Amino acid sequence: MIDREALHRHLQELLEADRFKDYGPNGLQVEGKPVIHKLVTGVTASLALIDAAIAAKADAILVHHGLFWRGQDGRLTGWMKQRVARLIQHDINLFAYHLPLDAHTSLGNNAQWGQRLGLVADGRFGDQDLGFLGPVPDELDLAGMVERVTQVLGRAPVMVPGDGRALKRAAWCSGGAQGYFEGAIAAGADVFLTGEISEPQAHYARETGVAFLACGHHASERYGVQAIGQHLVSRLGLQHEFLDIDNPA
Structure with a gap:
């Protein structure tokens, strides 16, 4: 007590x-x-x-x-x-x-979610450094990332695939962080994972080639x-x- x-x-x-x-x-x-x-x-x-x-x-x-x-x-x-x-x-x-x-760098939503996805942050981005950025494991292409998200969260993400590039860098920010997508693109991400998607993000993904995965606000x-x-x-x-x-x- x-x-x-x-x-x-x-x-x-x-x-x-x-x-x-x-x-x-x-x-x-x-x-x-x-x-x-x-x-x-x-x-x-x-x-x-x-x-x-x-x-x-x-x-x-x-x-x-x-x-x-x-x-x-x-x-x-x-x-x-x-x-x-x-x-x-x-x-x-x-x-x-x-x-x-x-x-929080170890106990927070982004650190814990990333850990379950096999993502380890080596950088931060966005307002108040809420976004996490790190390398994508060698074995994961976009299909593999979608499969892993589905297994970890128990639900399939909404996915806009980008241009099919190899995934070298991932950016992620849990919850309603779809507004961080432009920051993730500027930070050099090949794929961005968050909880929600709004109308503009589909266009950004298609026009920049960076994949976008909306994985669920609550789930993430x-x-x-x-x-x-x-x-x-x-x-x-x-x-x-x-x-x-x-x-x-």
């Missing part, structure tokens, strides 16, 4: 949360029990995850996508009221780390919270359970 504030301080320091300009508050978003025995991790602070954490008898939840984002209305009505009310009713702490959890961001949870088990002795609430996006 650990004191809530001690856990908060540990996470803030581990993820260097204060150095990021983010779209919402990182850290403790909803205050619950002062002492934490069991932590549940998940991708998004949805009602389904909160209810699953209650069933798992969690004292705290750690997510990548929290409740509060820049530009929101701010009123506790509808779905927001339901989520917050459930947390408060059961006295559960909610911790959320967005960009800090993407960027399941790994950072798991790694953090395992870290907290080994370092702080917390009980930990990862709960994967399926999401087709």
Whole structure:
């Protein structure tokens, strides 16, 4: 078990949360029990995850996508009221780390996703160095990369193939980072992997020859919270359970 504030301080320091300009508050978003025995991790602070954490008898939840984002209305009505009310009713702490959890060099989403794909970063690119860049293993052509993504994530990516060039350098950034594609191209990537694709990226891929793989926002961001949870088990002795609430996006 650990004191809530001690856990908060540990996470803030581990993820260097204060150095990021983010779209919402990182850290403790909803205050619950002062002492934490069991932590549940998940991708998004949805009602389904909160209810699953209650069933798992969690004292705290750690997510990548929290409740509060820049530009929101701010009123506790509808779905927001339901989520917050459930947390408060059961006295559960909610911790959320967005960009800090993407960027961590070993425990973050990009580092952990890359590790599962056999990609090791030797460079960074993009805003706040969120994008990862590294060599493609010799055995992987584009078809092999698609097959590996499918095996690792359990879903086939949306693929725009580019010009069929050999894959020497890969760039990747989990989640909704399709806007990083131009930066990946400028950084010398032959293939870019992220969670989502928007209309312009198909044209960029065709016109530049750099392949684009949209692998799923949720699917590509399941790994950072798991790694953090395992870290907290080994370092702080917390009980930990990862709960994967399926999401087709």
